[in-house]
Amino acid sequence: MTTSDSRGDTVISAELRSFIGVESNAVTYEIERHAVERFACAIGDPNPLYSDREYAESTSLGGLIAPPTFFRSLLPGGYPKPYPEPFAHILDGGSKYRYNEPVKVGDQITVVRKIIDLFEKHGRMGTMLFKISEIAYTNQTGRLVATQTTTTITYGAGEKDSGVGDH
């Protein structure tokens, strides 16, 4: 009997795998007018729906809304126990958003994230860990307004980049 098997080569430990399906601590954000305006300014989107209240009220939306990727600023809370990130560097692989309704200024949005899959690939940067997470955004009436499914790639040894591990 051999003491090593193929599973010994994976970076996905039983502890890491145990995070699949675990929900992050819920965090609720009030969608604040100036935060929306600042986000729209940072991405360089001049759409008056994000900043001109009078105009926004004159449209079928009835008031100011947030840009579709504003959800990126509504950071999910941590997991009940610390996520054991094995790698130092991080890359964002992409996002898939599904929208049920626009987020309006003044909404209260509750954010919950869970990891739905973990897998690894071997490439020019060595072993890379792919983490697929689904983030649910629910408003003050309990309606799911949107989900974002993210792919996060981590790789490489060494000192962790600041920000790695928060994600």
Place this chain on the structure above:
Amino acid sequence: MAITNSKTGISPLVFEDVAVGDELPELVKNPDTRQLVMYAGASQDFVAIHYDQNVAREAGHPKVIIHGALKSAWLGELVTGWMGPDGRLLELDVSYRAIDFPDTPVTCIGKVTETRIEDGIGVVEIEMGLRNAEGLITTPGRALVSLPFRADT
């Protein structure tokens, strides 16, 4: 009859006006490192490869890189600016296939690939992408939007 918004003078886009093959007006972005810092602050994404040259090099990049999510925001702007205030964004998918760097212009492009009526709603599918200076699509994407019918505006 379409109602023109009294403030902008723009008639909203309606489903009947859209056909497969229509191209969205191109959106050119030329981000500098200042914009990356603004985006880091606005989005709370403080991963240092977006503002610290040394950290970016240690992670294997030639210089600081553009946040993938900022590229998503631009593709979001491309489609929401085109559909206007009576359109509704239903889906937005963006995949970061290659890295982009500040101080180089990129162009957001999009094309209508499908129009259909689903449960009485006019739905339009758009294939999008972020094209770099070499002509490579670094960031493919797609969007699904609903547009009002002319009779409803």
